[in-house]
Amino acid sequence: MKKTFILLMLSAFILLAALASAPDPAKVAEAPPPPPKKVFEDGSPWKAVDQEAAMExxxxxxxxxxxxxxxxxxxRKMRLGEKMPTxxxxxxxxMIIDSPILKSPPFDFLSQESAGSSFPGLKIGDIYGPVRFMHLKHAAVVKDCTKCHHYKPDQPDASExxxxxxxxxxxxxxEFPERPGLKAAYHQQCMGCHQKENKGPTDCTGCHAKNPPDHSVLVKLPDHPDPLMVTKECLRCHDHTANDMLTSAHWLWRGPSPYTVGAEKRVDMGKATNTINNFCVALTSNWPRCTSCHAGYGWKDANFDFSDKTRMDCLICHDTTLTYAKVPTEAGMPYPQLDLKKIAQSVGKPSRKTCGDCHFQGGGGDAVKHGDxxxxxxxxxxxxxVHMGGMDFQxxxxxxxxxxxxxxxxxSLPVAEGSRSCQDCHTDSPHKFHTGEGHEDHNLLNHHLNRHTEHLHCQTCHSPVYAKCKPSKSWWDWSKAGDKxxxxxxxxxxxxxxSWQKGEFQWKESAKPEYLWYNGKVSRHLIGDKINPEETVRLTFPNGGIADPESRIYPFKSMRGKQMADAGNHILIVPHLYGPxxxxxxxxxxxxxxxxxxxxxxxxxxKYEWVETVMYWGLTHETIPAKNALGCVQCHSALKGEKTCNRCHQDNRNVNFKKLxxxxxxxxxxASQGRDVSHLVGQSDYLxxxxxxxxGDPIIYGGRFKKLPLGNETAGMEN
Amino acid sequence: MQITRRSLFKIMGAAGGLSAIGSRAAAAENTSDDDYGCLADVGRCIGCRKCEMACSKVNALPPAQTSFEDMTVFDRNRRPDEAAFTVVNRYFSSRADERGQPVPAYIKVQCMHCLHPACASACITGALKKQENGAVTYNPSRCIGCRYCMIACPFQIPAYEFSDPLTPRVRKCTFCFENISKQGGLPGCAAICPVEALTFGTRSELLKIAHQRISEAPLEYVQKVYGEHEVGGTSWLYISKVPFEKLGLYPLPEKEIPHLTETIQHSIFAYMWAPITLFGILAGAMRFFNPQQMSGKPSQIQTEKEV
Known part of the structure; x- marks a missing residue:
């Protein structure tokens, strides 16, 4: 009896406690979103497999x-002859270069703390992080393994x-006075070769990621500081950095536009001034909503002071607690519930979380804008x-x-502060050697694949579908809005x-991109440009053509929709959407x-009318693992029939051309993993x-610049 | 025979000179082949300034004015001071790379830890001392702030805390004395050097390495180890691909700096023979010139003269 009573009381107490802790729905809406869960799509704990293997x-x-x-x-070459390693x-x-030898004695004293140094809270052995090393790429570029592996151990069975x-x-x-330690061996070998060959970085941060010092001892703030106090505290040491920030694209939302046709020398273009899109259309008059992604506080109208460093938001990029978030409608102010002191005291390098909170969520929701x-x-x-998931790239x-x-x-935007391409790391002949079982024959293709890089961007084959893991918006019809x-x-x-606010949508998942010639230049429709209402207005369009040697085939997401235009003046309208x-x-x-x-x-x-617009978005991310890139037959239907490589190659040396x-x-x-790609199975006209x-297929008709020396019409007719 | 003041000095000088023959200064009594040293290979140094950073950290020096990543400090030559026991300087040699750009040479400057340190010799209180492991160390509790060491040093290394009016100290590289006294310990700069431009070891071993390295690349390296013989030898040694004069390492006499002064002083005061001789001679002279005084009638003369 007594037991049941106790049990009853206990359960009542638990129930009460649960009720009390149940969140108030009104408050939930105001609370900052929780950090993304570190799990795979299926809920299992996340880990970067290639990275962990390399670290091990x-x-x-x-x-x-x-x-x-x-x-x-x-x-050595004479001794090895044909047995030279390849x-x-x-x-x-x-590989990751992070041997425990680098931090064991006599380097252990580097991990001591001492007062008065200019790197408080950071062990000097920890200023630089480990190096990511593209072993195969180096082997392929250097072409001689023995250049780095310069001596062989003096045992007959030792590896070369x-x-x-x-x-x-x-x-x-x-005992070995003239043999450098591991750290010096790496630095001498890497830097020496980079210097000699005039290739590759020779500065510290060219190879190493730099770790920020522990700011918990540096940042001095009262409890519950307001965001501007945090910035002031940052500026105490980083004033020069703020000066750099003053002229940056993330602060100004405008800047140099070297790749926009006709605006190569301009420095005033950008979201803040004159670009227009077919999502939420334009920034002007909608500031407090749009600027929730601005790296600043309080850009709520046209009068924001871009020279005021104290209004910069350092935390939006440098938060490492993964908790910092801005209210979507407060002109860039963060959620007041956040412990800004704690966040400021743990600042560090940006991450996929800090960048992604704006760049993944553009257009008002996840995956809306970017297809990739x-x-x-x-x-x-x-x-x-493969980069972010396999090797945990930030x-x-x-x-x-x-x-x-x-x-x-x-x-999508004209501002560029430098350019990056896959080739920066992977070189112009990136197909080097396919490792792994069942790929031996694949290396026979490398010659042909490397020649593709003159005519295709890497993404064309290595990102065969976009919005691979999450649907992205592909159609937005503003004319349908308003029906509550x-x-x-x-x-x-x-x-x-x-959505009654926005109109009608369509979404695409694991979609095939549109392929166009692209030479890096973009034609851009700006606010105030005249339109032809009869035609689909191209808000952004990649420049290029088959006759342009600078152009290569590139995959795009085309965002289409209907948006408002002035029927009298024939210009696109900037609507006032957000605000009372x-x-x-x-x-x-x-x-x-x-x-x-x-x-x-x-x-x-x-007078207004609804016009159709299209906006091209380049696809660079969501790189698929190499073995899953597009294969020959998926584009070249000429290889699909009986004759494949043996159209030209007579010697087949037991290679199964067809399989290859x-x-x-x-x-x-x-498709078996739930992606909407079943209609792509068996396609041979991907391009x-x-x-x-x-x-037609260049295998039959020749490339854009090269005529096949023995090209023959009948070859095409077999298929 | 008339002995004037001047002729007396002549005799003394001759005596001192005589005793100096065959007896070298005794300042090197602490040094041996097992002394630690450091070999700085100017050809390897990449000018990363990590040694400066490690030095600052290990010795708990005041925070630097500018970041250790700020390479604009190379625009002017620096000297070690009370806030930086070591600095790296950049010199441009006459060499140019394939693109015609002048090739920089970086040289780390710090106390050379001479085998016969002039600073220790000049120090009147023994605050500076050549330790058995090779380091020349400084004991602030003995220092009286005369700064003779700063004048004596042939490399202009010791600095003084002029900013501290109450307890100013002479500051210079310590060779991380405490670290290297431990088994397997390293000075901060050598430990952090990413390219082993600094090699730490016993001086005899380092000399072997240095000679091997320069003789293996005779077209690249200057065929000389700076510090092997300069000022009687230093614990820190330099080898370089550019002439040493172009790196601020000027030719210095091979004789240890304190040689002359210590020879004179040590030979004069050895076994107290010089004072004994001097006072003996003086006593003899007095006896010779003034026999009356010895016979016990000094007052008479005085009285006579007064009268």
Whole structure:
């Protein structure tokens, strides 16, 4: 009896406690969003597989090699003859240089703390992080394994390519006084070669990521500081950095536009001034909503002071707690519930989270704008993005940043502070050696694949579908907006087809991109440009053509929609959407257009119409693992029939040409994983050669600049 | 025989000179082949300034004015001071690379830890001392702030805390004395050097390495180890691909700097023979010239003269 009573009381107490802790729905809406969960799509804990494997290898310390075979490079080549190691002997294409030897005695005292230094809270051994090393790429570029693996251990069965850390371990070893320690061996070898060959970085941060000092001892703030106090505290030490930031694209939302046709020398273009899109259209008159992604506080109207450093938001990029978030409608102010002191005291390098909170979520929601970036990339699987998922790349590792100017460019916006391409790391002949079982024959293709790089951007084959892991918006019809009664339907991906505020939508998942010639230049429709209402207005369009040697085929997401235009003046309208007098409150287009156009300084005739627009977005992310890139047959239908490689090659040396040509993106597997790609299975016209300006499949008709010497019409007729 | 003041000095000088023959200064009594040293290979140094950073950290020096990543400091030559025991300077040699750009040479400057340190010799209180492991160390509790060491040093290394009016110290590289006294310990700069431009070891071993390195690349390296013989030898040694004069390492005499002064002083005061001789001679002279005084009638003369 007593027991039941106690149990009863206990359960009542638990129930009460649960009720008390149940969140108030009104408060939930105001609370900052929780950090993204570190899990795969299926809910299992996330890990970067290639990275972890490389780190595990880096931890191994091999047995010390005492004596090596002293021979000159020439002697060694003579001794080895055809047994010289080749790319086939490269066991690991990717490595992390982070041996425990580098931090063991006598380097252990580097991990001591001492007062008065200029790096408080940071052990000097920890200023620089480990190095990511593209082993296979180096092997392929250097072409001679023995250049780095310069001596062989003096044992008959030792490997010709024994790892560095077997011979080089402790520095200043009295027994081996002239043998550099591991750290010096790496630096001498890497920097020496980079210097000699005039290739590759020779500065510290060219190879190492730099770790920020522990700011918990540096940042001095009262409890519950306001955001501007935090910035002031940052400026106490980083005033020069703020000066760099003052002229950056992330602060000004405008800047140099070297890749926009006709505006190569301009420095005033950008979201802040004159670009227009077919999502939420334009910034002007809608500031407080749009500027929730601005790296600043309080850009709520046209009068924001861009010279006021104290209004910069350092935390939006440098938060490492993954908790910092801005209120979507407060002109860039963060959620007041956040512990800004704690966030400021743990600042560090940006991450996929800090970049992604704006760049994954552009256009008002996850995956809306970019076809190749979405919230999945916070913690993607290797198949979703091989760099971020396989090797845990953070955004800034590719988008190298100097003085707060972040390299990289896009089609959607004109501002560029430097450019990045796959070739920067992977070179112009990136197909080197395919490792792994079943890929031996694949290396026969490398010659042909490397010649593709003159005519295709890497993404064309290596990102065969976009919005691979999450549907992205592909159609937005503003003309349908305003019907509060219309029932919102879910499409086959579970995405809404309508919003009374915004109109009608369509979404695409794992979609085939549009392929166009692209030479890096973009034609851009700006606010105030005249339109032809009869034609689809191209808001952004990649320049290029088959006859232009600078142009290569590139994949795009085309965002199409209907948006508002001035029927009298024939210009696109800047609508006033957000605010007490905006369309989303009043549902009155006339007033919204008048106010928006007035704010934009444009004449509004009073009559409007809906015009179709298209906006091209380049696709660079979501790189698929190499073995899943498009295969020969998927584009070259000429290889699909009986004759494949043996159209030209007579000698087949037991190579199964058919199998080789038909290897490629496994759409069947992707479909089995729930991706909407079943219609792509078995396709052999992934690229439409005729649409790109070719006469037909270049295998039959020749390339754009090269006529096939023995080209023959009948060859094409067999298929 | 008339002995004037001047002739007396002549005799003394001759005596001192005589005793100096065959007896070298005794300042080197602490040094041996097992002394630690450091070999700085100017050809390897990349000018990363990490040694400066490690030095600052290990010795708990005041925070630097500018970041250790600021390479604009190379625009002027610097000297070690009370806030930086070591600095790296950049010199442009006459060499140019394939693109015609002058090739920089970086040289780390710090106390050379001479085998016969002039600073220690000049120090009147023994605050500076050549330790058995090779380091020349400074004991602030003995220092009286005369700064003779700063004048004596042939490399202009010791600096003084002029900014501290109450307890100013002479500051210079310590060779991380405490670290290298431990088994397997390293000076901060050598430990952090990413390219082993600094090699730490016993001086005899380092000399072997240095000679091996320069003789293996005779077209690249200057065939000389700076510090092997300069001012009687230093614990820090330099080898370089550009002439040493172009790096601020000027030719210096091979004789240890304190040689002359110490020879004179040490030979004069050895076994107290000089004072004894001097006072003996003086006593003899007095006896010779003034026999009356010895016979016990000094007052008479005085009285006579007064009268």
């Amino acid at each position: 290898r880096a931890r191994q310390v091999p047995e010390f090699v005492k004596t090596v075979l002293k021979e000159s490079p020439a002697e 790319l086939a002997d490269v066991p690991y294409r990717y 390519t024994t790892e560095c850390s077997a011979c080089h371990q402790k520095p200043f070893d009295p 970036m979405n919230g999945i990339l916070y913690y993607p699987s290797r198949n979703c993005d 955004c800034h590792e590719c988008h190298k940043t100097r003085n707060h100017k972040i390299s990289g460019r896009s089609l 009664k219309r029932k919102v339907q879910k499409d086959k991906y579970g995405m809404p087809d309508y 007098e905006g369309y989303w409150k009043t549902l009155d287009w006339d007033s919204a257009f008048e106010k928006g156009m007035k704010a934009a300084g444009l004449d509004y005739s009073g 040509a038909e290897k490629g993106t496994d759409f069947e597997f992707m 439409n050669f005729e649409a790109l300006g070719y006469k």
